Amino acid sequence: MPFLSSAHRQVIETITQIEQTPFFIYDLDALLAHLKPLTEQSVVKLWYAVKANPLSKILQTLDKAGFDFDVASSGELNQVLAQGVCPSRVLNTGPAKSKRQIQHFLSQGVRTFVAESHNQVAWLNQAAMDHDVQLRVLLRVQLRWPEGEKNPLGGDSLTPFGLGTAQWQSLDINTFSALDFVGLHIFQWGNMLSTQKLASLWSQMVPPLSQLADSLGFKLRILDLGGGLGIPYAKDECALAWPQLIDALATIKASSGVEELWMELGRFAVGECGHYINPVVEQKQNYGEQQLIVAGGINHILRPAVTNQAFPCTLLRESNAEQRNYLLHGPLCTALDHLGTHTLPSDINEYDWLVFSQCGAYGFTESMPYFLCHELPAEYVIEQGLVKCIRPSQMASEYLR
Numbered sequence: 031m032p033f034l035s036s037a038h039r040q041v042i043e044t045i046t047q048i049e050q051t052p053f054f055i056y057d058l059d060a061l062l063a064h065l066k067p068l069t070e071q072s073v074v075k076l077w078y079a080v081k082a083n084p085l086s087k088i089l090q091t092l093d094k095a096g097f098d099f100d101v102a103s104s105g106e107l108n109q110v111l112a113q114g115v116c117p118s119r120v121l122n123t124g125p126a127k128s129k130r131q132i133q134h135f136l137s138q139g140v141r142t143f144v145a146e147s148h149n150q151v152a153w154l155n156q157a158a159m160d161h162d163v164q165l166r167v168l169l170r171v172q173l174r175w176p177e178g179e180k181n182p183l184g185g186d187s188l189t190p191f192g193l194g195t196a197q198w199q200s201l202d203i204n205t206f207s208a209l210d211f212v213g214l215h216i217f218q219w220g221n222m223l224s225t226q227k228l229a230s231l232w233s234q235m236v237p238p239l240s241q242l243a244d245s246l247g248f249k250l251r252i253l254d255l256g257g258g259l260g261i262p263y264a265k266d267e268c269a270l271a272w273p274q275l276i277d278a279l280a281t282i283k284a285s286s287g288v289e290e291l292w293m294e295l296g297r298f299a300v301g302e303c304g305h306y307i308n309p310v311v312e313q314k315q316n317y318g319e320q321q322l323i324v325a326g327g328i329n330h331i332l333r334p335a336v337t338n339q340a341f342p343c344t345l346l347r348e349s350n351a352e353q354r355n356y357l358l359h360g361p362l363c364t365a366l367d368h369l370g371t372h373t374l375p376s377d378i379n380e381y382d383w384l385v386f387s388q389c390g391a392y393g394f395t396e397s398m399p400y401f402l403c404h405e406l407p408a409e410y411v412i413e414q415g416l417v418k419c420i421r422p423s424q425m426a427s428e429y430l431r
């Protein structure tokens with residue numbers, strides 16, 4: 031399957047007749063069709079990791095498909111609640127839960143939290159007592175493997191997400207009367223495309239986590255495996271098959287003996303539904319290489335610069351010209367602003383548009399929009415076959431103060 035279908039190509043061509051600057055488009059019809067089967071099973075409860083794409087229309091589509099919502103800031107919470115979602119369907123994860131943010135979440139009615147530190151546990155308990163409510167809490171665990179043993183995560187780098195099992199050991203759960211410790215959360219991998227690797231990772235997590243729950247003195251009722259399901263960003267990569275994942279998850283659920291398995295999906299849920307469309311400014315030759323300078327760069331899609339993985343790119347116009355390799359550069363005055371090396375037709379010129387695909391997740395809101403005062407990209411959706419602009423482009427004069 032090509033990353034850009036001919037139906038999407040047509041819709042995008044129509045929009046480029048009125049837009050002059052870069053824009054995103056999300057196909058909500060395709061998104062709903064993709065999401066529906068994900069929730070039609072009884073093995074794993076699915077939350078949507080809002081950070082992947084917080085656009086109102088995207089959240090509404092996840093809601094329709096039966097997802098609940100994982101948020102990591104007051105801003106994300108407000109955006110979810112503004113779509114009419116009940117706060118009982120919200121889970122709060124994230125390394126920075128200030129007393130002030132916890133206060134806001136409780137006052138808005140959120141009752142389910144992933145705690146990532148001893149302070150968070152204490153602050154959640156205090157806030158819950160102040161509000162006279164009971165909270166469901168999962169502890170976030172960061173695992174390491176002993177020196178010399180096979181490390182399924184391939185590294186021992188320290189992150190701020192959760193605590194090691196040794197650090198959690200000293201928690202006396204009986205001192206937190208307003209908290210119901212229901213489970214553990216673990217998520218230390220990203221963009222995985224192999225069900226086998228995921229299954230092996232998950233299965234190696236079960237013994238240390240069961241042991242931790244035992245020694246802390248609570249029954250492991252819920253195991254939350256986070257996200258990390260990948261999508262293809264290159265033609266030769268193969269998409270994950272949901273039925274196989276469900277089989278693997280069912281095995282984990284049985285072996286861990288938990289009542290509920292949870293995941294928060296970001297990339298796998300929405301990554302494939304979006305394109306980013308970008309005008310070409312010029313083509314030039316430099317030290318034997320062809321360079322394409324494009325209007326939008328890491329101010330609109332930062333991810334290639336921080337992960338070194340490009341979004342797949344297609345010329346919007348169909349061309350039979352022979353293909354060549356190009357280095358793609360955005361408009362920012364920093365060498366960081368590169369969008370990868372791509373094979374594209376040799377006749378690209380200043381009237382052309384490039385389409386970057388698989389941009390539904392970790393696109394615009396992960397970026398650095400204000401640097402160099404360019405326009406903010408518009409965001410379009412296709413909904414029930416109709417094209418709508420949800421957020422028009424903004425010029426710097428509209429956002430600078």
Ligand SMILES: *Cc1c(COP(=O)(O)O)cnc(C)c1O
Pocket residue numbers: 079081082100123124217220221256257258259294295296297298
């Ligand atoms: C970002 C995040 C996710 C989503 O990750 P994906 O790999 O995009 O599915 C899930 N859980 C938590 C806690 C996260 O921070």
